[in-house]
Amino acid sequence: TQEVVRHDGDAGHRGDIGYGKIILLGEHSVVYGRHAIAAPIPLNIRAEVKPQREHIDLMIPRWGVEMRLSEPERCISSLHASITLIAERLGVAERGMRVDVVPHIPRANGLGASAALAVAVIRAMARCFEVEISEREISNLAFDCEKIAHGTPSGIDNTLATFGRPILFRKENAGARPEIRDLATPDPIPVIIGLSGVATLTMQTVGNVRTAWQKNPERYEAIFSQIDQLALAGVEALRKGDIAELGELMNIDHGLLNALQVSSWEIEELVEIARRNGALGAKLTGGGGGGAMIAVCEPERTQSIASAMRAASYNTFITEIR
Numbered sequence: 001t002q003e004v005v006r007h008d009g010d011a012g013h014r015g016d017i018g019y020g021k022i023i024l025l026g027e028h029s030v031v032y033g034r035h036a037i038a039a040p041i042p043l044n045i046r047a048e049v050k051p052q053r054e055h056i057d058l059m060i061p062r063w064g065v066e067m068r069l070s071e072p073e074r075c076i077s078s079l080h081a082s083i084t085l086i087a088e089r090l091g092v093a094e095r096g097m098r099v100d101v102v103p104h105i106p107r108a109n110g111l112g113a114s115a116a117l118a119v120a121v122i123r124a125m126a127r128c129f130e131v132e133i134s135e136r137e138i139s140n141l142a143f144d145c146e147k148i149a150h151g152t153p154s155g156i157d158n159t160l161a162t163f164g165r166p167i168l169f170r171k172e173n174a175g176a177r178p179e180i181r182d183l184a185t186p187d188p189i190p191v192i193i194g195l196s197g198v199a200t201l202t203m204q205t206v207g208n209v210r211t212a213w214q215k216n217p218e219r220y221e222a223i224f225s226q227i228d229q230l231a232l233a234g235v236e237a238l239r240k241g242d243i244a245e246l247g248e249l250m251n252i253d254h255g256l257l258n259a260l261q262v263s264s265w266e267i268e269e270l271v272e273i274a275r276r277n278g279a280l281g282a283k284l285t286g287g288g289g290g291g292a293m294i295a296v297c298e299p300e301r302t303q304s305i306a307s308a309m310r311a312a313s314y315n316t317f318i319t320e321i322r
């Protein structure tokens, strides 16, 4: 059996953290000003910054990253740009520092690793150099880092990575302030996360949807509005703790995400396995085109659904919305 991974909060001094996330309802349409529901997962990214005499060094051993920002040609360009931006905005770009990052979120799975990394580094750098920064400013700066990683982000990933609570999110247009509403559910709802094992390129799936929308805006706006209605109905389902209703909304959302053609062979297999083994709802989560999917079910079904996914050689973990 597999233990439920629980949230470990901010306890301990193992560095500053950014939260990973799942989107329950509303990915992609959220880029077009519609509502989406997101929740944190207990996986996070931790960062620690220590001053050193010169150079800014970034170490992420788990991802094989060892970069010195003064040698840009040997750096991953998006990481170089993000860390440079953070140091500049915090006014410490001239200081020497070593940034150590420990990611517990798998990369390129639509689980918010890039936003969580930005948030963890912002917090750690601000702490190291005693720069005062509010939670909102952290989220905004992480949003600017997300633009480097993803092109046209909605702002939901950086918001979740910063605040780490279940939320209803909407940003009506690029210049607007996001509307963020905390969500609650009476009892924890079990969620199984299935990893397709294929990297998701959010920038690419978001770009593909944009191209389709540009060719036929009315057709795609109609799909986005339908997804918006599902996300709003999801708020009520969560409030009541109605897993069957939430599951149905997720199933329909997955159908509409298929209409946007952002699913993949492996995600479809995982969705099918989850439903056949008793999931009340299953859908891709995040950018799609690979990455991860989520399933909800009654608590007694979680282990058998996860086992069936693992029997088909997929990695899974079990968490809960609370």
Ligand code: MEV
Pocket (backbone or CB within 6 Å): 023, 026, 027, 028, 029, 030, 031, 110, 112, 150, 152, 153, 154, 155, 156, 157, 202, 206, 286, 287
């Ligand atoms: C990515 O986690 C969610 C998308 O809706 C993109 C975004 O909102 O920025 C696909």
